[in-house]
Amino acid sequence: MLEELKKKVYEANILLPKYGLVTFTWGNVSEFDPETRLFVIKPSGVDYDVMKPEDMVVMDLDGNKVEGDLNPSSDTPTHVEIYKAWADKGVKGIVHTHSSYATSWAQAGRGIPCYGTTHADYFYGEIPCVRCLTKEEIEDAYEENTGHLIVGEFERMGKDPIAVPAVLCRNHGVFSWGKDGNEAVHNSVVTEEVAKMAYRCETINPRVQPAPQELQDKHYYRKHGANAYYGQAKKS
Amino acid sequence: MLEELKKKVYEANILLPKYGLVTFTWGNVSEFDPETRLFVIKPSGVDYDVMKPEDMVVMDLDGNKVEGDLNPSSDTPTHVEIYKAWADKGVKGIVHTHSSYATSWAQAGRGIPCYGTTHADYFYGEIPCVRCLTKEEIEDAYEENTGHLIVGEFERMGKDPIAVPAVLCRNHGVFSWGKDGNEAVHNSVVTEEVAKMAYRCETINPRVQPAPQELQDKHYYRKHGANAYYGQAKKS
Amino acid sequence: MLEELKKKVYEANILLPKYGLVTFTWGNVSEFDPETRLFVIKPSGVDYDVMKPEDMVVMDLDGNKVEGDLNPSSDTPTHVEIYKAWADKGVKGIVHTHSSYATSWAQAGRGIPCYGTTHADYFYGEIPCVRCLTKEEIEDAYEENTGHLIVGEFERMGKDPIAVPAVLCRNHGVFSWGKDGNEAVHNSVVTEEVAKMAYRCETINPRVQPAPQELQDKHYYRKHGANAYYGQAKKS
C-alpha cells in the first residue's frame, strides 16, 4: 500500500545525508496522505545507505503500525501529534534532524532571530526554541509530549505553523515541516543555513538587532501569498 | 538572439553552486552586451541542476523582457540600475548571492575591513555595507531602489566600482561585479573568502586594525593598472 | 594469523579519513580478539591510501609484536593498558585521533559537557579531559603511562568506560572505544560532532548549562540497556 508515497518518503530521507543534515541515522522524514489519513515514515536506526523504499513504515494517526516489517522511527509519536493538529492546515511532511548549527542553538536554549532576508524568505519571524519537557512529561510519554509541546507552544505564541515551518527543541534538535516531505527537508536546509549565519552574525556584531520588520515583510510576501512574484509558478 | 552570451551566462551561473556560494536557487549572474545594450540573466527560482542555457532571459535597460519564456530573476531591477550607472565604466557582469560568511557580515551591518593582502589583491579598501532601504523605498520599488542605493552610496563614499567590485546590502546579501559574468563570480568567491578570514581574524585579535595602507597599495597595484606585474598577461 | 580480524581492523582504519577524523597518518584503530587475547593494530606512520590489510600488526597484551613486518602504531602501549584493564568489561576496539574539534577541547584542557540529546544518546554525562602526564611519567614511558592515566582517572571519577566510551587527553587528542573497532570509530565520530556543537553552543549562550539530568537519562536509556527501544535489534 501507498507504494508511491513510500518511494517519495524514501527519497526525501536520502536527501538528509546529501544536504549534510545528518550523521549516521540521526534524522527522519515522514509524509502524510490526506486521503487515507495514514503517514509513511523512516524505520528506526536503519543506515541511509542500506535503506530501501520498501523499508518505510505505514502508520495511522493513533500511532498504530499499519504496514511494515521494521519498527518506525522512535520519534513517530511526535510526528503523530503534529499531523493530528496541523495536517488540515497543510502540514503534510515532517523532518527531524540534529543538524549541526541549528542543534547548537537548541542546546543553547535560544530561538534563531531573523537577522536577514535569507531567513525572511522562508520564515515569518524568529524560529522559536521550545522549553525542555518536565521530568513528568519525559517519563510519561517523551516523544508524544514533544509533539504536544510544539503544537501547544505555537498556539500560545500565536505562530502559524505554515508561516514558521520549523522549531528548535531545547537541548535536543530540530523539527521542520512543509506541504510534503520534500518541502520539509527544504525548510530543514534553510534552518541550518540561517542558524549558521545568525551564529556568525552575533560574533561579528554582538549588539546586532533583528532585520527591520518592513524588510522581513517584503521578502516573506515576495515569495508567499497572493502577491508573490518570486519564481515561475502562478500563485492565486 | 545573443546565443553565445546566454551560454556564457549559464556557465557563470553554474559556477555559483560549484564554488559553494549558493544554497538552492539563492543567487544569480547576469552579463551585459555593450553592442546591443541588452543583458542576459538567470530566470527566477529555477534549480541549477535543471537549468539550461536557453532558459536565460534577455532584458533591456528599461527593465523590459526582450526574449525568454521564463520570468527573469526577481533581482533584475537591481542589475538594471547598476548597468545603467556603471556599464560604461566597465561593469559588464553582476552577481548576487547570499554566500554564507559575507551575508553574516551584511546581517551584522558591517563592511569587511581590509585586514590583509588577500583582500588588497582584489579590493581597494573596505568592502562597504550599505544601509537598509527605508519603508518607503521598500514599498515603492524594492529591487530598483536597491540598485539606486548601491550606486548612490558608492558616489557618496567616493568609491570607484572598478576598484571595489562588491558591496554588502545590510540584512540581505552580496552584490559583486566585474568586466564580465565570470569575473563577477570570481569577485564573489574572493568576497566570501575575505569575509571568512576577517571573521576569524577579529576573534583571534579583537583589537586588530586594517593592514597598513602601503601594503594595501603594493598588493592592489601589483595586480592592477599600468605597473601590474602579477600573472602572464601584458597590461598597457 | 587472525586474517579476518586484520581485514576488519584495516577497514575500520580506512573509515577515519572517510569520516574526516584524520589528517595524514594521525590516527589508529585496533581490535582485540578475546579468544587468543591478542590485538591487531595499524602500523606506525603508514599512509591510509597505500596501507593494506596484511600491513596490520598483531600484538599481545605484554606489548610484544606477535606478527607483522612493520612497527605497530607508536601509541600501541596505550592500547595495551586499556585492553588489560577493560577488555573483560567489553572494550574490544580502540581508536586514537587528533580530530579537529575534539582536540581543540583537549588543547583547551576542558571536558565536553553534555549539552543535549545528541551527546546523551551515546555518552552518559561529560566526556572527561584527563590531565597532562608529569615530566617523570612522560620520560619514563609516555604511551604506557597515558593508558594508566586514562584507566586510573575513570576509576577515580567513578565512570564506567562502557557508558562513557571516549576521553580527551589534555594538550593531545582523543581516545574512544567500543565493543569492536567499528563501534570505537563510531564513537569517535560522535565525539567530534558533539565537540563541534558544544563549541558553538557556548558561543551562542556563554551561560549555557548541561542538559537536565532527566533528559540525559531518557536519551541514554532509550538506546542502551534492558529497556532500550531505539532501532531494530532486540535487547535482552
Place this chain on the structure above:
Amino acid sequence: MLEELKKKVYEANILLPKYGLVTFTWGNVSEFDPETRLFVIKPSGVDYDVMKPEDMVVMDLDGNKVEGDLNPSSDTPTHVEIYKAWADKGVKGIVHTHSSYATSWAQAGRGIPCYGTTHADYFYGEIPCVRCLTKEEIEDAYEENTGHLIVGEFERMGKDPIAVPAVLCRNHGVFSWGKDGNEAVHNSVVTEEVAKMAYRCETINPRVQPAPQELQDKHYYRKHGANAYYGQAKKS
C-alpha cells in the same frame, strides 16, 4: 632541463588545491636542486587545472630565469632569499599560501602558540608571525625584502628553520618549507590544521596556556632526531 624536478614541483603544486590550501591561483611551490643550485617554481597566475609540468620555470639564485616560457611566481624573490640563506641547512622546498585559518592568524598579527601535540609533532615551539615590511622595504623590493625579513627574524629569535618549518607574514599569508616541495606542502597542511585548532582552543578557554615544555619535547623528539621512534624508517 631538470625535467624530473619540474614534474615533481608540478605535482607538489597540484597538492595545494587538493588539500584545500588555495583559492584560484593563490599559492606556489618551488624546489631547489643542490647539484645545479637552480630551483623550479610555479608560473605566476596560472590556474591549477590548466597548468602542465612543462610550464614550470627554472630560476637561479640571482633571481634570473634560466628556462621557461612563462613568468615565474611573483613571490620568486622571496624563495630566492630563503634558499640563499637556508638551502645548505636543508631547506630544499618552499610553499607560499593564503590558507584560510593560518592567514587569519597572520592578519591578526599573532604567531600560533603550541597548544598541543599535533603542533609539537611538527614544529618546535610557536609558529612565529613576522612584522609587516616598512613603507621603504615595500617600495624598494617587496618580495625580496620579505625573504630578508623571514631569514633575519629567525636569526634574531634564535629559531632553527629546520625545527620550525613555517612562518606567518603579518597581514599577508604563510610560507612553509621542508627537505623538498612535498614536505613543504605537508608542513603547510599542518600549519593550517594547527591554526584551526588553536583558534577554536582559545574560544573554548580564553586563558589557555601553551602545552607543557616536556610534552612538546616528547612529541617533537618522538618524530625527529637520533632517538625518533615514530613511523617505519630507520633514523641514524
